[in-house]
Amino acid sequence: MTDTTTATDLLALHETMAVIRRTEKAAHDLFMSGLVKGTTHLAAGHEAVAVGTRSALKDGDYAFATYRGHHHAIAWGATPEECLAELMQRSTGLNKAKGGSMHLTKADAGMLGSYAIVGAHLPMAVGAAWSARLRKTDQVAVAFFGDGATNIGAFHEALNLAAVWKLPVLFVCENNFYMEYTPIGSVTGVGNPAADRAPSYGIPAEIVDGNDVVAVRDAVARAAGRARAGDGPTVLEAQTYRHYGHSRTDPAKYRPDGELERWLERDPLTVSAGRLREAGTSDDDIKAAEDRAAAVVDQAIAAARAAPQADLSEAFTDVWADGGAAWRT
Amino acid sequence: MADVTTAQDVVTYRESVAEGIAREMRRDPTVVCLGEDIGAAGGVFKTTVGLFDEFGPERVWDTPISEQAIVGAAMGAAMTGMRPVAEIMFSDFLACCWDYLANEIPKVRYMTGGQVTVPLVIRTANGGGLGFGAQHSQSVENWALTVPGLKIAAPSTPADVVGLMASAVRSDDPVVFFEHKGLFASKGAPAPDGHVVPFGEAAVLRQGTDVTLVALASTVPMALTAADRLAAEGVEAEVLDLRCLIPLDVTAVLRSVERTSRLVVVEENPYQGGWGATVVSVVADEGFELLDAPVKRVAGANVPLPFADALEDQVIPTVDKVVDTVRSLATY
Ligand SMILES: Cc1ncc(C[n+]2csc(CCOP(=O)(O)OP(=O)(O)O)c2C)c(N)n1
Numbered sequence: 078m079t080d081t082t083t084a085t086d087l088l089a090l091h092e093t094m095a096v097i098r099r100t101e102k103a104a105h106d107l108f109m110s111g112l113v114k115g116t117t118h119l120a121a122g123h124e125a126v127a128v129g130t131r132s133a134l135k136d137g138d139y140a141f142a143t144y145r146g147h148h149h150a151i152a153w154g155a156t157p158e159e160c161l162a163e164l165m166q167r168s169t170g171l172n173k174a175k176g177g178s179m180h181l182t183k184a185d186a187g188m189l190g191s192y193a194i195v196g197a198h199l200p201m202a203v204g205a206a207w208s209a210r211l212r213k214t215d216q217v218a219v220a221f222f223g224d225g226a227t228n229i230g231a232f233h234e235a236l237n238l239a240a241v242w243k244l245p246v247l248f249v250c251e252n253n254f255y256m257e258y259t260p261i262g263s264v265t266g267v268g269n270p271a272a273d274r275a276p277s278y279g280i281p282a283e284i285v286d287g288n289d290v291v292a293v294r295d296a297v298a299r300a301a302g303r304a305r306a307g308d309g310p311t312v313l314e315a316q317t318y319r320h321y322g323h324s325r326t327d328p329a330k331y332r333p334d335g336e337l338e339r340w341l342e343r344d345p346l347t348v349s350a351g352r353l354r355e356a357g358t359s360d361d362d363i364k365a366a367e368d369r370a371a372a373v374v375d376q377a378i379a380a381a382r383a384a385p386q387a388d389l390s391e392a393f394t395d396v397w398a399d400g401g402a403a404w405r406t
Numbered sequence: 407m408a409d410v411t412t413a414q415d416v417v418t419y420r421e422s423v424a425e426g427i428a429r430e431m432r433r434d435p436t437v438v439c440l441g442e443d444i445g446a447a448g449g450v451f452k453t454t455v456g457l458f459d460e461f462g463p464e465r466v467w468d469t470p471i472s473e474q475a476i477v478g479a480a481m482g483a484a485m486t487g488m489r490p491v492a493e494i495m496f497s498d499f500l501a502c503c504w505d506y507l508a509n510e511i512p513k514v515r516y517m518t519g520g521q522v523t524v525p526l527v528i529r530t531a532n533g534g535g536l537g538f539g540a541q542h543s544q545s546v547e548n549w550a551l552t553v554p555g556l557k558i559a560a561p562s563t564p565a566d567v568v569g570l571m572a573s574a575v576r577s578d579d580p581v582v583f584f585e586h587k588g589l590f591a592s593k594g595a596p597a598p599d600g601h602v603v604p605f606g607e608a609a610v611l612r613q614g615t616d617v618t619l620v621a622l623a624s625t626v627p628m629a630l631t632a633a634d635r636l637a638a639e640g641v642e643a644e645v646l647d648l649r650c651l652i653p654l655d656v657t658a659v660l661r662s663v664e665r666t667s668r669l670v671v672v673e674e675n676p677y678q679g680g681w682g683a684t685v686v687s688v689v690a691d692e693g694f695e696l697l698d699a700p701v702k703r704v705a706g707a708n709v710p711l712p713f714a715d716a717l718e719d720q721v722i723p724t725v726d727k728v729v730d731t732v733r734s735l736a737t738y
């Protein structure tokens with residue numbers, strides 16, 4: 078526990094992580110029962126990165142996420158009901174059933190989208206940080222991305238531009254050690270795919286335990302402090318692990334025996350529960366927080382199931398800012 | 407007429423680009439420019455001359471050679487309250503950041519259910535005729551036309567450069583703005599104060615009763631010159647400058663074909679997948695009974711662009727090709 082994080086704070090973070098975990102389990106179960114279609118990339122195991130980051134930032138700070146982004150949307154304030162309704166193609170979905178699991182967005186809270194072309198959103202986060210500077214706000218922008226994204230050009234172009242323009246942007250790599258099915262180590266010339274690249278752009282980097290919400294929160298607080306002070310970007314490489322396969326269809330057979338089990342011992346919820354106990358929070362209080370999370374998600378499942386299907390007219394709205402889709406006279 | 411300079415034709419297309427941007431920057435402090443060599447250097451085509459001096463380094467930003475970062479950052483800034491004008495030096499280089507034009511910028515508003523708005527302009531020097539070879543001469547306006555969600559402007563005159571730039575910058579939708587390299591030195595009347603050319607309004611630049619020539623950017627002066635020559639032979643061509651591809655003013659095309667019953671589209675991009683195919687398909691669908699002859703497309707050939715002037719002339723539209731095509735139709 079650091080002096081910036083009280084037991085009350087930490088219990089709230091624990092509860093948000095439990096909400097995300099329950100939502101991911103619901104997404105998985107609803108997929109199995111045929112109510113969620115398409116694909117999902119679940120973030121169970123990654124919760125501490127999103128929740129720890131958000132807790133160190135201010136309202137109005139921007140986030141740009143990937144197709145594995147349910148946790149970022151919820152950390153930025155999307156409700157499990159809006160998210161599950163989106164996955165279930167309901168008119169009440171976060172994106173009016175026009176985005177789906179890979180594109181959850183909560184723009185009014187600064188969560189400006191989940192993007193499914195690997196690495197594409199890093200330059201966007203740089204642009205949002207540039208805009209914050211031009212508008213003279215003290216906002217920062219965060220790009221969350223996977224280890225695999227560190228080998229695509231947009232990553233390198235984004236880091237360089239952010240560095241030369243000294244922009245208030247945080248590059249937060251969720252290194253779960255795999256791309257889809259291939260270990261990142263087998264296709265990357267350095268051991269720490271994000272952190273080891275940062276120095277070549279003149280950007281400071283930190284490797285952080287991505288399963289410890291307090292460690293993430295503290296590292297992000299330091300990086301955000303630098304960014305707001307005008308000292309430019311930071312790369313944070315949060316080491317973590319995904320509990321499910323890459324996407325719905327992946328049974329993750331490529332993982333060596335025992336690897337998942339070892340990571341489950343360091344489950345972010347186990348780590349934060351341990352920290353809570355150390356800080357004197359009772360087991361009853363921890364359980365009560367987890368029960369509240371379960372109740373929120375149970376209610377969300379019921380509400381999403383009961384919601385109407387996608388509104389057919391929405392196929393032809395929102396192409397243009399006038400709300401319509403007209404391309405000709 | 408395009409090849410006759412009059413006393414009023416005092417400004418170049420090139421300087422009108424900077425003038426159009428400057429007018430918007432004076433009007434709206436959220437308009438900022440970024441691109442390679444656009445600042446103190448004034449742009450490799452000198453289309454941003456004076457902007458850095460007038461607006462300074464907080465409004466006019468030189469970037470690294472990072473097309474993805476340029477356009478991606480413009481997108482992020484546009485989503486957060488700015489109106490960026492990004493330059494991609496040669497339109498061929500749009501391929502280096504095509505993800506943003508194909509997958510990100512045109513889709514983000516739709517796929518978020520209307521949660522975000524992307525008011526940006528991507529300006530780029532387009533087209534051939536200057537002997538720059540296969541990787542610096544393409545007309546790629548048809549690339550943008552393949553992607554729903556992008557507005558597309560391509561002016562042919564200095565005044566339209568300013569007027570369409572005003573609409574582009576003020577648009578709450580993303581705009582790809584094609585500046586034709588072959589027109590930069592051309593001159594025309596200056597844009598009046600406050601000049602705004604609305605998107606999706608084709609201009610009838612010459613009236614005629616025998617054939618409609620539909621043109622865009624560089625092919626507009628070409629079509630006008632062809633029309634002069636045809637007039638000497640007793641063929642009166644009507645010349646339409648589309649000015650935009652999206653929104654596409656097919657109403658103006660159909661109205662003209664109603665008068666002339668013949669249609670020739672003059673487009674510099676390749677015949678395969680060129681914008682003329684879209685224009686022609688709408689006319690075939692909705693104006694079939696208006697036609698007295700087959701529709702024709704004078705388009706780029708389906709080959710990479712060669713270097714030598716004589717070879718390039720073989721594969722891009724020319725006045726001679728337009729005149730020959732119209733002649734073949736007149737006797738149909
Ligand atoms: C440009 C691009 N290439 C390939 C893909 C297919 N793809 C989707 S996710 C993925 C793996 C990405 O791995 P990583 O960045 O480590 O993120 P993780 O899925 O582990 O969170 C790949 C190859 C894609 N979506 N975009």
Ligand SMILES: [Mg+2]
Binds near residue numbers: 224254255
């Ligand atoms: Mg990964």
